[in-house]
Amino acid sequence: MTSPPVWVHFRNRFRKLWPSTVRGRDRLRIGIILGAAALAGYLVTCVAYPAPLIARERQVARVLGLPRAEAEKELSQQGFRSKVEDEDTDPVIPAGHVVWQDPPPETSLASGTVVHLTLSSGPGPVTVPDVASFDLDQARQVIDAAGLRIGSIDSIPSSSEPGLIIGTRPAIGTTRQPGSAVDLLVSKGPADIRVPDVVGLKQDEARRRLEAAGLRVGTVTTQKRQRNAPGIVLEQQPSAGVFSPHDGRVSLVISN
Numbered sequence: 542m543t544s545p546p547v548w549v550h551f552r553n554r555f556r557k558l559w560p561s562t563v564r565g566r567d568r569l570r571i572g573i574i575l576g577a578a579a580l581a582g583y584l585v586t587c588v589a590y591p592a593p594l595i596a597r598e599r600q601v602a603r604v605l606g607l608p609r610a611e612a613e614k615e616l617s618q619q620g621f622r623s624k625v626e627d628e629d630t631d632p633v634i635p636a637g638h639v640v641w642q643d644p645p646p647e648t649s650l651a652s653g654t655v656v657h658l659t660l661s662s663g664p665g666p667v668t669v670p671d672v673a674s675f676d677l678d679q680a681r682q683v684i685d686a687a688g689l690r691i692g693s694i695d696s697i698p699s700s701s702e703p704g705l706i707i708g709t710r711p712a713i714g715t716t717r718q719p720g721s722a723v724d725l726l727v728s729k730g731p732a733d734i735r736v737p738d739v740v741g742l743k744q745d746e747a748r749r750r751l752e753a754a755g756l757r758v759g760t761v762t763t764q765k766r767q768r769n770a771p772g773i774v775l776e777q778q779p780s781a782g783v784f785s786p787h788d789g790r791v792s793l794v795i796s797n
Contacts, residue, residue, distance in 0.1 A: 603646035620652035636663035666716035692722030699728035729786035738781030759790030769796040
């Protein structure tokens with residue numbers, strides 16, 4: 542006769558040692574104990590660790606171009622911390638606004654992560670452009686485009702054609718802050734006309750002589766002198782014999 546399998550043998554012995562009624566009570570007791578333990582563990586976890594065990598990630602807001610205070614507020618409302626690391630020049634973004642953030646926008650980070658900010662210090666220095674040999678209108682356009690402005694315009698004798706730029710103050714190639722003034726030196730042309738002597742002439746006659754030489758009357762002032770008749774040229778500047786460019790001006794002092 543074939544003997545029963547081994548597992549059947551052990552099953553029969555277990556049934557003899559543990560009646561069904563005992564096994565039912567033990568299962569109920571064990572279930573209650575396990576349930577109570579699970580509940581106690583959950584309550585202890587809630588008290589000891591009120592925050593979530595796994596941090597929730599959020600996307601970093603875009604704060605580029607915002608003022609520092611507004612950027613820090615935006616990041617704080619998202620649960621991030623912010624720290625200003627550096628400043629950098631920028632031709633567009635105003636000083637004190639965010640020019641860069643690290644990590645960049647829309648990066649997923651855990652709450653409490655530090656976002657490093659770089660602030661703009663405003664536009665950097667501007668180089669005075671080379672406007673030599675430009676006429677006045679062209680030079681004005683180039684200087685305006687560079688972020689500078691025209692200051693005074695002085696005309697001086699030069700071998701260059703009259704009306705062309707021969708230099709700037711400050712000099713071409715130097716740097717200035719945006720919006721600074723640049724003075725222009727404009728050529729009067731070569732100083733090849735000898736100034737005639739008009740002292741002692743009447744004002745109208747002096748004017749005609751200067752114009753015939755290719756010059757103009759500049760500033761006219763009066764001075765009271767009893768020995769001279771009114772309207773007589775007492776002084777001239779520049780003096781007679783000095784070379785002046787074409788259309789140069791000669792200032793006169795007339796007796797009153």
